[in-house]
Amino acid sequence: MAVTEADFAIASGEFFSLLGPSGCGKTTTLRMIAGFETPTEGAIRLEGADVSRVPPHKRNVNTVFQHYALFPHMTVWDNVAYGPRSMKKDKAEVNRRVDELLEIVRLTDFAKRKPAQLSGGQQQRVALARAAITEPRVLLLDEPLSALDEHLRIQMRQELRYMQRELGITFVHVTHTQLEAIALADLVVVMEKGKIRQAGAARDVYASPKDRYVAEFLGGQNVLSGQVQTVNGHLAVVAAPAGTGITVPLTPGIHVDKGDSIAIAVRRDDVELVRPGAAAADGTASVPGRVTAIEYQGYFVKVMLDAGGNEDFVVYVSERKFFGNPLGVGDAVLATWPVDVARLLH
Numbered sequence: 001m002a003v004t005e006a007d008f009a010i011a012s013g014e015f016f017s018l019l020g021p022s023g024c025g026k027t028t029t030l031r032m033i034a035g036f037e038t039p040t041e042g043a044i045r046l047e048g049a050d051v052s053r054v055p056p057h058k059r060n061v062n063t064v065f066q067h068y069a070l071f072p073h074m075t076v077w078d079n080v081a082y083g084p085r086s087m088k089k090d091k092a093e094v095n096r097r098v099d100e101l102l103e104i105v106r107l108t109d110f111a112k113r114k115p116a117q118l119s120g121g122q123q124q125r126v127a128l129a130r131a132a133i134t135e136p137r138v139l140l141l142d143e144p145l146s147a148l149d150e151h152l153r154i155q156m157r158q159e160l161r162y163m164q165r166e167l168g169i170t171f172v173h174v175t176h177t178q179l180e181a182i183a184l185a186d187l188v189v190v191m192e193k194g195k196i197r198q199a200g201a202a203r204d205v206y207a208s209p210k211d212r213y214v215a216e217f218l219g220g221q222n223v224l225s226g227q228v229q230t231v232n233g234h235l236a237v238v239a240a241p242a243g244t245g246i247t248v249p250l251t252p253g254i255h256v257d258k259g260d261s262i263a264i265a266v267r268r269d270d271v272e273l274v275r276p277g278a279a280a281a282d283g284t285a286s287v288p289g290r291v292t293a294i295e296y297q298g299y300f301v302k303v304m305l306d307a308g309g310n311e312d313f314v315v316y317v318s319e320r321k322f323f324g325n326p327l328g329v330g331d332a333v334l335a336t337w338p339v340d341v342a343r344l345l346h
Contacts, residue, residue, distance in 0.1 A: 017185035025194035068127035286336040
């Protein structure tokens, strides 16, 4: 089954993101909400009513697809007006509503242009206005930014958030791009193989992943595995890949005993790099490593280490700090972080 365990609620007027890799079930979930797929079990409820067997055109749910499917022979104005015109809405009301939507999406000056005369970002705004003009209860967005270049994606993230607030419509957004989801959504659901792995506010999911899958998929975290050496009160010491002991605070709800194999997550921007021979500060944990690669990212430098595990250990170092005392590939370092920032994973 494409989706086996997906149980969630979306508040009215919320920006909601389904996040996961290709094949995880997020688009199937979107299609079930839209009415293009019928669930074999469970129910799709809109404002309390079960619409699982209601056809798409009777749900008052609109979809903006990855490829905007604008009518190439129509002007921007006519594209937006198409829906209410086909529903035989009052002409004066259609004219007023189209003008209002074009102002919200900042395309009033482009009303007489054809889609081919617009940029990718402008075409997307036309598609959004066309979907929103019938005042759907829910607006579904299927990978809406994937066809745009990086600069436009960043710009359109802000545009999408602005439009969602202006329109006041519930947005359900599907993406495989982690930054897109956490930049846009009030609530993020991370999916894998048809199941929800974690749901919560964007910052909570990013900063406090519950398990290894979420930590590694969202990025920004180093995940280390090891065997528990000792448990003392609210702390445990874990045998690190390089042989040193890592102290980690225990997480409420996760019981560990000596000898258990566990995983811990440490944010990449919480890690400091110390030269060999320098003492680590009190209250810190550490692993030794050797620099394998360095990538300049603009405002920070991404330093990758071989720390004895199966994966690279990654550290984000501020640009000024790195170039004040630069490292080179092959240099030995000690990666350190405050004990209380590490997180025990399920």
